[in-house]
Amino acid sequence: MNITHHLKVLILLSVFIPLVLLSSAYGYVAKIDNYTISLQELQKFVDVQKFLAKEKNLEEFMANKQVKKSDLLSDYIDMMLLYLTADKNKYSFATQNKNVQNVYSQTRSEQLKTLFINRQLDIAENPPTTAELKKEFEKVKSRTSKTFKELSDQEKRNLYQISILRKIQDKKKSYRLQLEKRYDVKRTPKNKTSIGSVNNKKISRKDIDKLLDKEVSKLGISLTALKKDEPEKFREIRKDAVNELIFQEMITLEMKKQKFASKQVVKDALQFYQYQIAIEEYVKNELADNIRISDNELDEAFVEVSQTRPDIQKLLPTQQEKLLKSFIIQKKLPILMEELLNERKEESIIKRNKSELNKLT
DSSP states (O other): OOOHHHHHHHHHHHHOOOOOOGGGGOOEEEEETTEEHHHHHHHHHHEEEHHHOOOOOOOHHHHHTTOOHHHHHHHHHHHOOOOOOOHHHHHHHHOOOOHHHHHHHHHHHHHHHHHHHHHHTTTTSSSSHHHHHHHHHHHHHHGSSSOOGGHHHHHHHHHHHHHHHHHHHHHHHHHHHHHHHHEEEEOTTTTEEEEEETTTEEEEEEHHHHHHHHHHHHTTSHHHHHHHHHHHHHHHHHEEEEHHHHHHHHHHHHHHHGGGGGHHHHHHHHHHHHHHHHHHHHHIIGGGGGGOOOOHHHHHHHHHHHHHHGGGGOOOOOHHHHHHHHHHHHHHHHHHHHHHHHHHHSOEEEEHHHHHTOOOO
C-alpha cells in the first residue's frame, strides 16, 4: 500500500478550477467521449496546484510532489469523469441545482480561508514517516490486540490521517502565534458580550456559542450535557474554540491585506470548488441512500472510533448508533466515488494527446 501516493491524489482532487469549453485553437490534451480537455484548461488546474504549493516552476513542483505530467492529467481526467456524471444528472451550477448552490453559498467563505491556510502551511509537505505512524500507534495500542505490523491497510490509513491532522494542528498553532504578534489581540473571558477582539473588532459570545454547538454536536452530545458531565473537556474545547475564532479573524485580515480573493488563480480554485460540491452532492443524494449497514460493521466502527473517541462508551445507545452510522457512511463515500469512477472509465472513450501535454508549463 502506498499511503503517501493515496494522500497526494486526494489532495490533488480536492482543489478545483473552472470547467470551461475552450477554443480548439489551443489543441487538446485529452478527450472524454465528446468532451475536450484543452491545454489551457489543464494548465489552470496545474497552476492552482503550483500556487498552493508556492511553486512557480513546474519541474520543481513535480519533483517535490513526486508526480509527472501524465499523473496530473490522469487526476484531472478522473475528476472530470465524476463531474460530467454529476452534471448529466443535474447536480451542478449549470443545471441550477439548489443543493449545490446552497452548499456553495454556505461554505464559500470557509473554503476561501481553507485555501489561504493551506497555501501558508503547505499541508502536503513532509508526510508522516513510519516512525511517526508507530508513535501514533503507541497512543492507541491498548485498545487493540494487534501489533503495528498486523494492522490492516485501512487501520494504517487511519493512523496516517490522525498524524496528518496533528501536524496540521501544530502548524496552525505556530502560524496563529505568529499572527498574534502582528495584531492587537485581546481575550476577555469575563466580558458578558464578547470573548475577545482582534484590532478592536469584537468577537461576540454568540459566535463562540455557535461554534461550540457545532463542534460538540460532532461528539454526539449536547453542549449542556458536556458542560455538566465533563467540565474539564468543555473548558478545553471552549479554549480551542476561542483560539479558532481569533485565528479566523486574523486570517480574514491577512487575506484582505494580500488581496487573496482577487487573484485569478484563487477565483479559479473557488469556482472549481463548485464542481467538487456537485460531485459530493450527487454521490450523497443518489448513491449513499443505497448503503446498507450491518451489525458487524457497527461493531467494527465502534472499535475504530474508540481509538480516537474513547468517550463514545459514555454515550447513550441511540447516540452511539447515530454517530457510528454517520462515521460509516462518510467512510464509504470515497469507496462509492471510486466505484463510480471505475464504472465511468469502463464506459467512456478516453484519448490522450502526449505531444500537447508536453507543452504544459
